[in-house]
Amino acid sequence: MVHILLHFIVPALFSFIFYRHMAIKAWLIMMATMIVDLDHLLATSIYYPNRCSIGFHPLHSYIAIIIYFILLSFPKARIVAIGLIIHIILDFIDCYAK
Numbered sequence: 782m783v784h785i786l787l788h789f790i791v792p793a794l795f796s797f798i799f800y801r802h803m804a805i806k807a808w809l810i811m812m813a814t815m816i817v818d819l820d821h822l823l824a825t826s827i828y829y830p831n832r833c834s835i836g837f838h839p840l841h842s843y844i845a846i847i848i849y850f851i852l853l854s855f856p857k858a859r860i861v862a863i864g865l866i867i868h869i870i871l872d873f874i875d876c877y878a879k
């Protein structure tokens with residue numbers, strides 16, 4: 782449960798610190814990146830509490846993560862990329878913080 786809350790709180794903090802002039806908009810864009818969790822629907826068992834998403838689901842694969850970092854270098858895609866990377870980091874922490 783804490784994990785899901787962090788998916789809302791961390792991007793919000795990030796938006797207010799780094800995108801103060803457009804915090805709400807930045808936060809909403811980052812929230813939209815949660816769509817990457819749709820790849821869980823492709824898995825045979827949609828939700829598995831102890832399964833690590835990283836490296837398992839297509840949009841949480843290492844190749845996808847590399848693409849998210851490449852996106853950081855494009856100003857127009859930067860907020861999306863930050864949202865995706867925050868998401869991956871949180872999922873990653875969730876894998877090892879049990």
Ligand SMILES: [Zn+2]
Binds near residue numbers: 817818834841868872
């Ligand atoms: Zn995820």
